[in-house]
Each structure stands twice: as C-alpha cells, then as structure tokens.
Amino acid sequence: xxxxxxxxxxxxxxxxxxxxxxREIRSAFALQVVGMMINNIALALVWIFFFEAFGxxxxxxxxxxxxxxxxxxxxxxxxxxxxxxxSVLSEYVYNGTLDQFLLCPRPLYLRILTSRIGVSAIGDIxxxxxxxxxxxxxxxxxxxxxxxxxxxxxxxxxxxxxxSLATSLxxxxxxxxxxxxxxLFEVFLSPSLYPGGLFQGALRFVFVFIIPSLLVGGLPAEAxxxxxxxxxxxxxxxxxxxTAFTLMLLGKAVKRYESGNLTGARV
Numbered sequence: 001x002x003x004x005x006x007x008x009x010x011x012x013x014x015x016x017x018x019x020x021x022x023r024e025i026r027s028a029f030a031l032q033v034v035g036m037m038i039n040n041i042a043l044a045l046v047w048i049f050f051f052e053a054f055g056x057x058x059x060x061x062x063x064x065x066x067x068x069x070x071x072x073x074x075x076x077x078x079x080x081x082x083x084x085x086x087s088v089l090s091e092y093v094y095n096g097t098l099d100q101f102l103l104c105p106r107p108l109y110l111r112i113l114t115s116r117i118g119v120s121a122i123g124d125i126x127x128x129x130x131x132x133x134x135x136x137x138x139x140x141x142x143x144x145x146x147x148x149x150x151x152x153x154x155x156x157x158x159x160x161x162x163x164s165l166a167t168s169l170x171x172x173x174x175x176x177x178x179x180x181x182x183x184l185f186e187v188f189l190s191p192s193l194y195p196g197g198l199f200q201g202a203l204r205f206v207f208v209f210i211i212p213s214l215l216v217g218g219l220p221a222e223a224x225x226x227x228x229x230x231x232x233x234x235x236x237x238x239x240x241x242x243t244a245f246t247l248m249l250l251g252k253a254v255k256r257y258e259s260g261n262l263t264g265a266r267v
Contacts, residue, residue: 033119033120033122033123033126034123035120035123036120036121036122036123036124036127037123037124037126037127040069040073040123040124040127041127043069043193044066044069044131047062047065047069047195048062048065048066051065056197057195057197057198058195058197058198058200059197060195060196060197063135063138063139064195064196064197064221064225065195066131066134066135066138067131067132067135067139067149067221067224067225068195068196068217068218068220068221069128069131069193069217070127070128070129070130070131070132070134070135070149071128071132071149071152071153071156071216071217071220071221071224072128072156072192072193072216072217073124073125073127073128073131074124074125074128074129074132074150074153074157075128075153075154075156075157075159075160075216075217076121076124076128076157076160076189076216077121077122077123077124077125077126077127077128078125078153078154078157079121079157079158079160079161079164080118080121080124080160080164081117081118081119081121081122081124081125082114082117083113083114083157083161084116084117084118084121085111085112085113085114085115085116086112086113086161086162086164086165086168087116087118087164087168087182087185088115088116088168088178089112089165089168089169089171089181090168090170090171090176090177090178090180090181091178092112092115093171093172093257094171094175094176094177094178098257101115102254102257108250108254109165109246109247109250112165112250113161113165128153132146132149132150135149139225141225142227144227145224145225145227146224148223148224148227148232149220149221149224152220152223152224152232152235153220154239155215155220155235155236155238155239155240156215156216156217156220156235156239157216158239158242158243159212159215159216159238159239159242160189160216162239162242162243162245162246163185163188163212163242163246164185165246165250166242166245166246166249167181167184167185167188168181168185169249169250169253170184172253172254172256172257173253173256187211188211188212188213189213190213191207191211191213191214192213192214192216192217192218193217194218195218196214196217196218196219196221196222197218199214199218208238212238212242215235215238215239219231219235220235223235
C-alpha cells in the first residue's frame with residue numbers, strides 16, 4: 001500500500017511540474033485551451049441542428065447527445081491532459097528516448113503515460129463539465145444520474161489512454177509509425193463522438209468488444225441516464241480488462257525494442 005501511495009505522489013509531482021512549465025507561456029496556454037473548446041462547440045452545434053432537423057435516433061435526442069458528448073469530452077480531457085505520454089510513444093521509440101524509461105525503476109506503463117501532458121486537452125475538461133452541467137439542468141437529472149455520469153468518465157478516460165497506448169505499440173514493429181498509430185487511434189475515437197443510437201446489432205457488438213468506442217461515450221451515457229447498475233459495472237470491468245490487455249501487449253512489444261543508445265538526464 002505504501003508503494004502505491006508513493007507512486008501516486010510521484011505522478012502528482014510530475015504532473016504539477018508539467019503544468020507549471022506549460023503555464024509559463026500564458027498566451028499559448030490560453031489559446032490552446034480556448035481553441036479546443038471552440039472546436040468542441042462547433043461539433044455540438046452540428047449534432048444539435050441535426051436532431052432538430054431529423055428528430056430522434058433510436059430514442060436519442062439532442063439532450064442525450066449533450067450528456068454523451070460531455071462525458072466523452074471530459075474523459076478525453078482527463079486522459080490527454082494527465083496521461084498524454086501514450087500519444088507520443090511512437091516518437092520515443094523512434095528517437096531512442098524510450099531508453100530513459102526502461103532504466104527508470106518506476107513501472108514502465110505509468111512512466112510512459114505520465115511523461116507528457118496535453119495543454120489543449122484542458123479545454124476538453126472545461127467543455128465536458130459545462131455540457132454535463134447543461135444536461136443536468138435541462139433534463140432535471142437526479143443526483144444518482146449525475147454521480148454516475150461523472151464517475152463513468154474515469155473508466156472512459158482509462159480506456160482512451162489504454163487504446164492510445166495499444167495503437168502506439170505498432171511503432172515497435174514499424175519504423176517511424178507515428179502517423180499509423182495516430183490513424184489507428186482515430187478509428188477508435190471517431191465513432192465515440194456519434195450518438196449511441198446509431199450503433200445497433202452486429203455494429204454495436206463490434207464497437208463495444210473489438211473497437212471499444214461506445215465504452216467512452218454512448219454506453220456510459222445510457223447507463224447513467226437509465227441508472228443501470230449492471231451496465232455501470234460492465235463498463236468498469238471492460239476498462240480493467242483493457243488495462244490488463246494493454247499491459248500484456250506492452251510487455252511483449254518492449255522485447256522487440258533495440259536501444260537507441262541515447263544519453264541524457266530526465267526528471
């Protein structure tokens with residue numbers, strides 16, 4: 001237990017240092033945060049206009065979509081603000097920076113995830129919280145529903161980080177695979193921004209068990225709105241399963257790594 005607490009304190013200190021460094025360039029920091037929020041607002045407006053024009057999609061209205069987008073944005077913000085290292089793993093492998101992580105006594109998985117923060121993703125956190133607040137007022141949601149919505153952003157964020165890390169592992173097999181890893185992650189991310197009602201039958205199975213896009217938006221929103229405890233537990237179980245799966249893949253991929261003999265200090 002003491003080791004877990006120690007590791008948690010180290011992670012917090014690393015994140016505090018990264019955030020302090022990002023805040024030093026205040027104008028760039030603000031522009032990135034605001035820019036991401038504007039981008040998200042545009043996406044939300046497109047779907048609100050769509051629902052107004054065409055009506056419900058398998059029971060989904062603009063109100064459910066606001067809840068889903070709020071959860072997805074908040075999960076994305078948490079994942080890529082505090083665990084953005086997964087998105088640049090392919091760069092670490094290509095330029096030899098991974099050597100420094102392998103020499104560190106801390107767990108490689110956590111060291112990679114917390115090695116970098118994403119400043120623009122802070123805008124997703126603010127945007128997600130605003131959308132969830134709007135949904136709570138609009139739908140007059142109960143305390144249980146809002147608690148479930150907020151708590152399910154945690155397994156959703158963990159899933160995003162794990163999928164991002166898993167797709168980046170292609171860099172151990174293909175040189176300079178940053179673009180490939182990014183495109184593979186987009187295959188997962190893009191469906192998570194669509195209303196869950198669009199995915200039915202076999203398509204729903206694929207985007208839950210094979211490409212877990214629905215687990216970071218559509219399914220958590222459905223679980224919270226319906227106060228479905230079994231679905232709530234299923235989402236947490238899938239997040240845990242993907243963590244174990246990613247750890248296994250990382251262990252196998254690292255065995256293929258050839259040192260870049262890069263020297264230098266890293267805090």
